[in-house]
Amino acid sequence: MNNDIIIKCRNLTKSYQKGDNMVTPLQELSLDLDKGKFLALMGPSGSGKTTLLNLLAGIDSPTQGSLEIQGNDIAHLKRRELTKWRAQNVGYIFQLYHLIPVLTAYENIELPLLTSKMSKKERHVRVSAALNLVHLHDRYDHYPRQLSGGQEQRVAIARALVVDPPLLVADEPTGDLDAESAKNILNLLKELSHVHGKTIVMVTHDPKAANYADQVLHLEKGKLVESLSEIHGG
Numbered sequence: 386m387n388n389d390i391i392i393k394c395r396n397l398t399k400s401y402q403k404g405d406n407m408v409t410p411l412q413e414l415s416l417d418l419d420k421g422k423f424l425a426l427m428g429p430s431g432s433g434k435t436t437l438l439n440l441l442a443g444i445d446s447p448t449q450g451s452l453e454i455q456g457n458d459i460a461h462l463k464r465r466e467l468t469k470w471r472a473q474n475v476g477y478i479f480q481l482y483h484l485i486p487v488l489t490a491y492e493n494i495e496l497p498l499l500t501s502k503m504s505k506k507e508r509h510v511r512v513s514a515a516l517n518l519v520h521l522h523d524r525y526d527h528y529p530r531q532l533s534g535g536q537e538q539r540v541a542i543a544r545a546l547v548v549d550p551p552l553l554v555a556d557e558p559t560g561d562l563d564a565e566s567a568k569n570i571l572n573l574l575k576e577l578s579h580v581h582g583k584t585i586v587m588v589t590h591d592p593k594a595a596n597y598a599d600q601v602l603h604l605e606k607g608k609l610v611e612s613l614s615e616i617h618g619g
């Protein structure tokens with residue numbers, strides 16, 4: 386195995402039974418991604434972007450094909466094992482942040498650590514480090530309603546980072562932000578991959594956002610296409 390490859394999928398297929406019909410949002414998709422890379426996934430609505438992200442994040446399992454992350458075959462893990470794997474290896478960042486409104490920034494970031502046996506002191510070290518990584522140490526005691534959208538997203542990124550996972554996945558992380566805040570978030574993601582070695586897979590509809598990534602892939606009807614011209618060329 387090449388140690389530099391973190392994600393290796395082969396012929397990944399995901400199907401759902403809908404009444405009498407079979408829906409197949411992902412069709413025999415193969416992909417390699419090097420460790421520490423920042424990848425942007427683009428494609429029209431319904432092309433399978435979130436479906437792929439959820440497979441890479443271990444939220445869902447493929448119907449067929451193989452999926453190795455850091456040499457672990459996660460396609461065939463049982464649900465409980467997959468949940469355990471995900472908690473240690475993947476940080477998920479959502480478009481609408483999904484912060485808990487009655488918890489402070491600090492408490493939101495601390496949440497993923499509460500299921501482990503970590504001491505309060507160790508948790509403090511981790512949460513403080515995550516707050517520093519997103520440049521938000523001075524806002525630790527603010528509630529989500531006391532933060533701007535961009536700051537809320539930075540708290541959500543810190544929460545995704547706090548267990549120090551090698552892989553971050555983000556589904557339209559700047560979709561709800563103004564241009565300036567979006568730029569800040571994209572620069573932060575770039576910094577997390579280039580300076581801190583995180584591998585990032587980001588779904589976006591915005592070509593400007595995709596420009597921040599090292600590599601851009603396009604999905605069309607559940608398959609990867611080589612370039613935009615190929616999409617438009619039929």
Ligand SMILES: Nc1ncnc2c1ncn2[C@@H]1O[C@H](COP(=O)(O)OP(=O)(O)OP(=O)(O)O)[C@@H](O)[C@H]1O
Pocket residue numbers: 401403408409410428429430431432433434435436437
């Ligand atoms: N749990 C499910 N059951 C049945 N069909 C599903 C399920 N999840 C996704 N699909 C279908 O798979 C297709 C791809 O969905 P997906 O959410 O991956 O698209 P997307 O590229 O993320 O779109 P968008 O840009 O709108 O978020 C859609 O046609 C969707 O209806």
Ligand SMILES: [Mg+2]
Pocket residue numbers: 434435436556
């Ligand atoms: Mg989606």
